[in-house]
Amino acid sequence: MKSSTYTLLRLGPHHFAHLRAVAEGLDVGAAAERYLGIEHGHQAVTAHRVVVEGLRAIARRRGDRDWRLIGLLIRAPEAGAKPTLEDFVAARELDGWSEAEVLEMYAEAHPEDQRAQRRTRLRLRQLELLKQLEQASSETPQLTDRLDGWLAPEMAQRLERTGLLLLGDLHDQIQQGGRWWSGIPAIGQTKAQRLRDHLYALLPHLAERKRHFAAAVASTTAESRAGVSSSLTPLSSPALPSSSSPVADVLEPVAETDAGAIEAWVLARAGAPATAKAYLREGRRLLIWLQTEQRRGLRQMRAEDCRSYMTFLAHVPPQWSSKANVAALSPGWAPFRGPLSVSSQQHAVVICTALFDWLVTVGYLSRNPWQMVNRRLGDDQAADALDTRAFTPEAWAEILRCVAAEPPSPARHRMLFVLQFVEGTGLRAAELLGAKLSQLKPHRAGWVMQVYGKGSRNRVIAVPSQCMNALQDYLASRHLDWPAATPAETPLLASALDPMAPITYPALYQTVKRWLAKAIRQSALPPHEQTTALRASPHWLRHTFGTRAVERQAPIEAVQRQLGHADPRTTMRYARTQIDRLQSEMEKAFGGESSNGKA
Known part of the structure; x- marks a missing residue:
């Protein structure tokens, strides 16, 4: 077994707590584990000896004549079988004797143990010396102190290799919670708990x-x-x-x-x-x-x-x-x-x-x-105003092309429906998951849908022909004849295994993420557009609807109603994202001939 070292670089309150615990009778190994933060039991004797020798050297330099008492194991006197004075009087029927006579007879019957008295005096001097040395020599650990001043060298070096140099660094790491020790070599849950306890012993x-x-x-x-x-x-x-x-x-x-x-x-x-x-x-x-x-x-x-x-x-x-x-x-x-x-x-x-x-x-x-007070914080200066979380027209076209090119399967039919239906309706994921065929109603020359949405509110949205065509194709792939012979409670979005069973949000999330990632990697998009699109989640489909609708000149109030936004300012963010149109209009105003002052 590799021998371990323990170096005493700085004296802290925990060192004196260790020595007091040993003086009071606690086992050296248990005291060292509790107060010195050792990793293994075999280090206890070495760590104890280093503390004792270091403190004895300080006491000698101070001229303390009791320096040899530091670390000395002085057994406390064992409780003898002496009776109390009252019991002694009762046992010998000495009620009529004077106090002086009783004390004299008690002393003769139960003489004092001189060695026990001496041990008691030595233990008191030992504890008093520890108290004096702690007041004179103990340092208070600080978060800005280096780890190697307070931890065993092996532990300090292990932590430093992971970038933890100060007690404050270790404290911040522990504050992360969970398995905060997972990146530190040779540290498991037990050692991590011991290290944490030692840190809080240093910094109570x-x-x-x-x-x-x-x-x-x-x-x-x-x-x-x-x-x-x-x-x-x-x-x-x-x-x-x-x-x-x-x-x-x-x-x-x-x-x-x-x-x-x-x-x-x-x-x-x-x-x-x-x-x-x-x-x-x-x-x-x-x-x-x-x-x-x-x-x-x-x-x-x-x-x-x-x-x-x-x-x-x-x-x-x-x-x-x-x-x-x-x-x-x-x-x-x-x-x-x-x-x-x-x-x-x-x-x-x-x-x-x-x-x-x-x-x-x-x-x-x-x-x-x-x-x-003024409660407005303004915009986040660090926010990326170009990050719309909506697919560009080029990326969207590539995604649709790649998904459509896959071999026919229930999963492919479902994915095409999700892409085309949400692009044209802007439904939230929860609204799509809860939607049933009974919510679709014919209205004049088209279709509408009653949605039970956010805030437990009903709203009616338009369902464009693109969405109805995608729905008809999807229902046909599920072998459902709608509206003729399909139950009204049939879910719009169903399991790939059971055409009548709805799916959960985790299933939808994983399905959309998987298909989008596959399509984007197979696409001809530039690398920077692929990197952006690979971050997409199902909610990007809703953002894509809002962005496309505004790009195609749909009135803001119509987009707001379709999306179910209570505040029109929420919808206006889609109008602010039309950077292409902004560039085009400014180029018309200040580019080419206009920039040369020509009419």
Whole structure:
């Protein structure tokens, strides 16, 4: 077995904790594993000896005459079988004797153990010397300290080879959560846990911060929820009230705590599970921040707190972020998953403002401090304005050509239908997955479709002839005669194995990704266009509809209605993406003869 080394470069509180534990009787191996962060049990004796020798050298230089006591194993006196003085008196029936006479007889019967007394005095001197040396020589580890000053050389070198040089680097790595150690050679879960424990032994304030943070999280879910009838579980989406559950029964009274008020708001205003999840997440993030950073609750929040929270969202500290998807309150968990984009920051502010508006309306708060600050963040300067997440006409044509050229199969027929139908309707993936033939209706010379879409809202969309032709071909490939002999509840999009069975979103996502990637790689597109198109997801088909519709001069209000956008500003982004038209018009104005001043 390769011999391991342990070098004492800097003295910290953990070294003295190790020696005190040994002095109190803890096994050297257990103490070294707990306080010195050793990797293997066979290193314990070496590590202990190095600490003892290093501290003895410091004590000798100081002139401490008790330096030899450092590391000396002084057994505590064993508890003898001496009776108490009262028992001694009772046993010998000495009630009539004087105290002096009783003490004299007790001393003769049970003489003091001089060696035990000496051991007791030596242990007290040993512990006192450790205390004095710790006050004089111990350093407080800092996040900016190098790892090789506080860890065993083998471990420090292993971490440095992965780019971790400072204690702060190791702390940031641990904060990622999940299997944060996976990139470090020869480190498994057990060693990783030991290393983490050792780091927090060196930097106990970080461990205290994590415990304080966990307590704040727990308080947002474990507070009394008087007046709130919900089945919310910690950090999960709420069970929304059914249509038969009147909201008034949930909200009267609203709540007695901030956590309860947030849950009541979610129950009252969230119209879908995804919305409830987003509302609950943002409400709890705000409450945790208020409790841990500002030491106040929702009722005490001020306008300056709103501005501070917006700054916080723009620069989420590392300890608030866990990049891995770990369970709530487990090691590495935090309310965020990393830095927020500008759009995510704006979304959080909008939700928080809506929360406070509702709390004012129901009387839980007297005012909304968010109404006193400028909540607009503007555009993200780092965003790529050319990234429309829509296929160019050239890429779209190549995709259709490549898919159509594949041998006939149920999967190919389905993919052609998805591409042509969504390009002409702009349906969301969930809307397409839930669509049935009964939703298609003839109207005048064409067809329309009633869609049950986002926000649990119905809307009617136009179904152009391109889409109807694609649907007829797809139904024929499924051996369905529509509209004559096909059940009205037949799904528009079906399994490749069963023409009457719908498919799930994961199945649709994987199918679209696989076919698109295959078509793009087989296409004649330039490499840079292939790279862009390979990032595509099913939602790109909806963006492609919006972009093509605006390019072909469809009115914005018609595109908005077809897409089901509640806000026309959402639809206007497709108009802003018409760079080709912009280039053409500006070239007409300033290119060629116009640029020479000719009429």
